[in-house]
Amino acid sequence: MLHIKNLRVSVEGKEILKGIDLDVNPGEVHAIMGPNGSGKSTLASALAGNETFEITEGEVTYMGKDLLDLSPEDRAREGVFLGFQYPVEIPGVSMVNFLRTAINEHKKYREEEPLSAGEFLKLMREKKSLVEIDSDLTSRSVNEGFSGGEKKKNEIFQMALLNPRLSILDETDSGLDIDALRIVANGVNKLKTKDNATVVITHYQRLLDYIIPDYVHVLYKGRIVKSGDRSLAVQLEEKGYDWLKQETGTEA
Amino acid sequence: MKTMTEPNDTVKKFTSLFEEHKEEIFASEPGYLSDMRQESIRNFERLGFPKKKDENYKYVHLEPFFNGSLESRFAPRNLEFDVQEIFRCDIPTLDTYVLLLLNGFYYSTSGEKLVRQDNGIIFGSLREAIAQEPDLVEKYLGKYADSVNDPFVALNTAVAQDGIFLYIPEKQELDKPIQIINLLLSDDNEMVQHRNLFITEKSSKAEVIICDHTLSEHLFLTNSVSEMAVMENASLDVVRMQNEHNQSVQITNSWIEQQKNSNARHSTITLHGGRVRNNLNVKLKGENAYCDANGLFLIDKQQHVDNYTIIEHQKPNCVSNQHYKGVLDDAATGAFAGKIHVFREAQKTEAYQTNNNVLLTRDAKMRTKPQLEIYADDVKCSHGATVGQIDENALFYLQTRGIPREEARLMLMYAFADDVISGIREEALKKRVADLVSRRLRGELARCDNCAVNCYD
Ligand SMILES: Nc1ncnc2c1ncn2[C@@H]1O[C@H](COP(=O)(O)OP(=O)(O)O)[C@@H](O)[C@H]1O
């Protein structure tokens, strides 16, 4: 589904990602772990098409297409979803208008009829219960005044509504209490099918008790320094990121 | 002794115009009015047009527009035009009492020029009211706008021939809003100077919607004055929608005086215009008066909008809120200057002001200047101004949800304008304005071909 080859990304002339290789197949859950500043969000943003991040080398194919050639909106409508580490507050844009526009833009792209007001409300109701999102939140402006946990739930809610093929969830667990974490993880698990894939980016292995990954990758200083199965996450948790320094011979 | 500066040619053009027509004007009006005109033209001659270096007119030099070849008319003309046509346009579909001004003159579709309701409410032509209600009009006309220190008001007072008169007696209330549609339609370049007078007596209530439209592509220069008195416990809402073409120049002078416990709201929505200057002057003359002054403009090309406000807190315990916003595209320019003047005795004043602007290009320019003159010590005043761009993070967030960049931009611009629109109290009007603003942002207003002739070339 997703094939990343030797991806190099710079921000303001500074190289952040120094050659990433990653393959994700349908039905798989990948976890990307790593200390702060290692480039996890940079990878997620670059895949979603944020222009602040300059691709200097490498290629990314998604469903046989050159992903890097697509605009952010087309990537989204091709089924790539980014759950933001820091969801953006947009005062004045109502959640309802935002969600409805987003869904109908997806429909338009697939040359389908837009949802009627009734169909849209029904869909909202259905997906709301999945992430136990407060009804009141959907009557507000996008993320405006939402608590940290509400913002993260809202990301999963949008994911549920847009039904992506590839979801990249950037630290969706950070700042969540254990209940919220369970709800978010539960949402992700319920949305999982054999045809879609999820990349969860996380700093702690805590989330991986709830979302069981098939593969774990450790991103460190812009490189994937280790890949393995679930046990790698446990190992990391026990030994801490310092262990990587010795393992990879690099200075933190 | 003061030295008089010699009036320049543009000023002379108008003083001699006045001399030429004064016999004819005076013949058909009460003496007090003629005296007021004589005095005003002398004031105008003394004041002249604001100079380039005048702090209050720094960003829009208006005199050259007055210098052009423009017809000034002192009586209405019979123009070929189909009233039904304008009703096809969007704005008048609201449920209102529609009053038309054609080039500044009352245009009656029924032959009736002054409507009197059973409850004593009167509205219609000011010219007609001067004749039919001499005492009532004399009591208020010219009492609120300053023709001693303001040259545009002075000129208007000297020559204005008609406009809208609205009178709401004590405890009465309009059952639906008054909608004044200013139509500019001519076969030559024209100068229009009309005068409105709205009186809401004690404990009365009124809503007024003013729509400014150009129907032909000629150069129009409007210098209008609206005097508004909001007596004790009364409430007045005025929403003005400006939608004129690129060749038009519009100066509006709005003067509001508020008594004890009164409530006034004034919103100016500029959808389109060539050069626009809106002066708003509010005097809070009684305790516990409340005033909201809002503005929103959406401009592009070479358009210019200047919003100038002065809110005078003369008495204690009054509240004023000013909220002005602008969206500027292409090489459009704008200015906002808002003055809050708190008198010495006006303790416990609350006066707030914000001015937020979005520049969509590098060439667009906005100047904003708050001015506080506070002579009381126990007050709450604040002001804040921003000039910024569309938030790139928000844009990207919307795009990652599949919303095309252009559509996302429109959503964000609309969101920016939204709080001024939601400040409009009347639901149907709010919807209508919301629709107009969103169509304006999409560049679709030209579809309402009647209103926006040649707006978009
Ligand atoms: N917009 C940006 N401008 C400048 N530097 C950035 C920007 N985003 C990220 N960086 C830098 O890139 C590096 C990696 O950051 P990030 O991808 O956010 O790491 P992580 O998500 O793993 O904590 C950091 O050194 C950070 O300072």
Ligand SMILES: [Mg+2]
């Ligand atoms: Mg991060």
